[in-house]
Amino acid sequence: MSEKKRIIRFITYYKLQKNNHKGKLKELICEACGYKGGTFDYKIEHQNYKNLELTAIEKIIQDHKDGKIEVL
Numbered sequence: 001m002s003e004k005k006r007i008i009r010f011i012t013y014y015k016l017q018k019n020n021h022k023g024k025l026k027e028l029i030c031e032a033c034g035y036k037g038g039t040f041d042y043k044i045e046h047q048n049y050k051n052l053e054l055t056a057i058e059k060i061i062q063d064h065k066d067g068k069i070e071v072l
Contacts, residue, residue, distance in 0.1 A: 032056040
């Protein structure tokens with residue numbers, strides 16, 4: 001799958017989540033990728049991710065889909 005399709009798939013999944021799920025996903029992604037401040041929102045808007053970031057994000061998304069991530 002191309003990098004652009006991977007990015008679009010992640011952003012679509014993220015935007016379709018409820019607010020409490022978005023917060024947890026954002027927190028986990030920021031921690032895994034080392035984002036601080038508004039970096040997460042900037043990257044969502046401009047869609048510029050490195051391959052390692054995409055790999056980490058896809059792992060988090062898959063864990064969320066499988067129910068391994070609990071949202072309080």
